[in-house]
Amino acid sequence: DAKTTQPTSMDCAEGRAANLPCNHSTISGNEYVYWYRQIHSQGPQYIIHGLKNNETNEMASLIITEDRKSSTLILPHATLRDTAVYYCIVRGPTGGGNKLTFGTGTQLKVEL
Amino acid sequence: GAVVSQHPSRVICKSGTSVKIECRSLDFQATTMFWYRQFPKQSLMLMATSNEGSKATYEQGVEKDKFLINHASLTLSTLTVTSAHPEDSSFYICSAKVTGSGNTIYFGEGSWLTVV
Numbered sequence: 001d002a003k004t005t006q007p008t009s010m011d012c013a014e015g016r017a018a019n020l021p022c023n024h025s026t027i028s029g030n031e032y033v034y035w036y037r038q039i040h041s042q043g044p045q046y047i048i049h050g051l052k053n054n055e056t057n058e059m060a061s062l063i064i065t066e067d068r069k070s071s072t073l074i075l076p077h078a079t080l081r082d083t084a085v086y087y088c089i090v091r092g093p094t095g096g097g098n099k100l101t102f103g104t105g106t107q108l109k110v111e112l
Numbered sequence: 113g114a115v116v117s118q119h120p121s122r123v124i125c126k127s128g129t130s131v132k133i134e135c136r137s138l139d140f141q142a143t144t145m146f147w148y149r150q151f152p153k154q155s156l157m158l159m160a161t162s163n164e165g166s167k168a169t170y171e172q173g174v175e176k177d178k179f180l181i182n183h184a185s186l187t188l189s190t191l192t193v194t195s196a197h198p199e200d201s202s203f204y205i206c207s208a209k210v211t212g213s214g215n216t217i218y219f220g221e222g223s224w225l226t227v228v
Contacts, residue, residue: 099158
């Protein structure tokens with residue numbers, strides 16, 4: 001699976017949009033981009049995933065560049081409860097049990 | 113999203129004993145489950161992939177005889193830490209893959225193991 005690069009940490013004011021970038025320049029054509037977050041001492045929570053098109057759900061939006069070498073997770077109105085480590089993971093559709101390999105992620109801190 | 117439940121959420125055991133952690137998919141069937149370990153301030157490390165009805169596939173460096181994985185049904189996988197040592201103290205997390213629906217993987221709440 002392709003590796004990803006994320007900033008170590010980011011800060012965001014409550015109520016503002018949080019834009020979390022991820023670089024995955026070696027992504028293959030059939031690999032998806034997944035986003036998870038982990039709040040302290042809990043299991044990771046699935047947020048969203050996409051292949052080529054931008055995606056939106058009740059939690060967030062995922063913007064994938066046309067060349068698919070990078071993406072941005074957008075939390076439109078961040079709250080204090082969004083403080084967590086956010087992981088961007090590239091994962092193939094088959095093989096290896098479709099396992100998820102976690103990097104170091106981005107520690108997002110939402111402040112008043 | 114799909115629900116994955118782990119039990120127990122916290123367990124303390126004595127050195128040399130064995131402890132079992134259960135992982136259940138509550139509202140879906142999971143042919144594949146995954147076990148991770150996470151030490152403080154570190155990321156999740158995949159230990160093994162558990163396939164229903166067959167032997168688990170362990171990641172390099174993970175002792176299969178120490179971390180026994182059983183996936184006897186489509187909704188239950190268990191991780192048994194045998195002959196536990198204090199260095200096995202960690203946060204153990206399971207996850208399960210939903211067949212179809214993009215093959216999304218959902219995680220349990222995690223289990224804290226402390227070996228004393």
